[in-house]
Amino acid sequence: MADEQKGWWGFLGRMVAPVMEKMHGLGLLQKLMVGIFVPILAAFLVIAGMLFVSVGPYVSIKQLGSDSLKDLGEASVKQSTVSVNRLGELIIQAKAESVAQQIEIYLESHPGLSGPSLLADPRLQEIAVQRVGETGYTAVHNNKGINYFHVNPKIVGTDLHGLADKLPGFVKLMDKGLHGPVGGYYDWRDVDGKVRSKYMFTTPVEGTSLVVAATTYIDEFGKPAAAILGKMNQMEGSYAGEYSRKVTLFLVIVLLDLAILLGVVYLYSRSVVRPIRRLSDLADRISMGDLEARVIVEGKGEVANLAGSIERMRMSVKTAIERLESRKGPVVKRKQGGLYEKT
Numbered sequence: 374m375a376d377e378q379k380g381w382w383g384f385l386g387r388m389v390a391p392v393m394e395k396m397h398g399l400g401l402l403q404k405l406m407v408g409i410f411v412p413i414l415a416a417f418l419v420i421a422g423m424l425f426v427s428v429g430p431y432v433s434i435k436q437l438g439s440d441s442l443k444d445l446g447e448a449s450v451k452q453s454t455v456s457v458n459r460l461g462e463l464i465i466q467a468k469a470e471s472v473a474q475q476i477e478i479y480l481e482s483h484p485g486l487s488g489p490s491l492l493a494d495p496r497l498q499e500i501a502v503q504r505v506g507e508t509g510y511t512a513v514h515n516n517k518g519i520n521y522f523h524v525n526p527k528i529v530g531t532d533l534h535g536l537a538d539k540l541p542g543f544v545k546l547m548d549k550g551l552h553g554p555v556g557g558y559y560d561w562r563d564v565d566g567k568v569r570s571k572y573m574f575t576t577p578v579e580g581t582s583l584v585v586a587a588t589t590y591i592d593e594f595g596k597p598a599a600a601i602l603g604k605m606n607q608m609e610g611s612y613a614g615e616y617s618r619k620v621t622l623f624l625v626i627v628l629l630d631l632a633i634l635l636g637v638v639y640l641y642s643r644s645v646v647r648p649i650r651r652l653s654d655l656a657d658r659i660s661m662g663d664l665e666a667r668v669i670v671e672g673k674g675e676v677a678n679l680a681g682s683i684e685r686m687r688m689s690v691k692t693a694i695e696r697l698e699s700r701k702g703p704v705v706k707r708k709q710g711g712l713y714e715k716t
Contacts, residue, residue: 409638417631421624461594465505466556466574469587472511473578475500480581491521492529498522501585509571509589515582516551518544543573550575551584558591648676656683664691 479500480486486494501513501522513522518533537544542559549555556574563569573588658666668684 473585506589
């Protein structure tokens with residue numbers, strides 16, 4: 374483990390060494406700019422990455438917000454569809470039970486109806502075949518699967534088991550309900566070839582061999598859920614557009630802030646470096662013999678202390694030279710331009 378850590382530190386050292394060498398070659402202004410601006414830029418990049426960049430398992434905040442809205446919409450629509458479909462099942466069941474009770478009451482009040490007279494009774498026909506939903510209906514068959522009443526006259530009197538090849542799900546469900554209440558789904562192929570799901574509930578008519586079946590497309594009850602889905606998609610699109618505009622505005626503001634911050638950092642760095650450069654120029658002039666180049670001490674702090682030190686040095690050198698001139702006479706003569714030479 375120690376060797377591994379040593380290897381990592383060595384690798385980092387080899388990576389950082391060239392950068393540090395280049396840093397040593399920079400001036401004070403450049404060092405200040407790099408030392409202040411680079412960490413700020415790194416912080417902005419990290420924040421931008423968290424907001425906008427999705428890599429592997431990591432999901433950006435922007436993507437997380439968009440996915441959360443989408444998941445919420447899908448979950449809401451799914452739950453709404455399940456709830457509405459369940460409500461549709463209950464409506465179909467209630468319709469079958471209601472028709473069965475109506476037939477039971479009608480037969481009790483007309484005890485002479487049986488056989489052909491039962492099938493020919495127009496009032497019983499109206500009771501047996503009722504509308505369910507938009508396109509559904511009720512029908513009546515006996516406990517052997519022979520249809521007695523149907524919306525399609527061609528079906529009346531036929532054995533519904535003959536539909537086993539075309540509608541195996543329907544026949545299987547019908548057989549389960551010949552002797553007791555049963556509900557379930559089966560596939561129905563429309564004229565255009567489209568397969569849609571139907572729900573059917575069958576219940577026997579008490580005291581008779583008759584069975585009432587109520588059936589319709591379950592998606593009729595899911596239309597409100599489809600409307601909700603459309604509304605959710607519309608909301609999601611509107612939110613996504615507004616979110617994109619906000620993100621773009623945020624990005625523009627961040628870039629402007631970064632540019633302003635760079636300008637402030639540059640001006641601040643120059644304000645720090647400018648007096649040091651001025652002192653450096655004055656020190657060069659003094660070293661060349663220009664003892665009249667007065668150093669003006671402004672403000673407080675390290676730069677002001679340095680300026681004071683250079684000013685005291687200038688005054689000390691000037692005083693020493695003046696003393697030397699007063700003791701030995703005109704040994705040293707001022708030369709034009711601030712330089713000195715022996716006579």
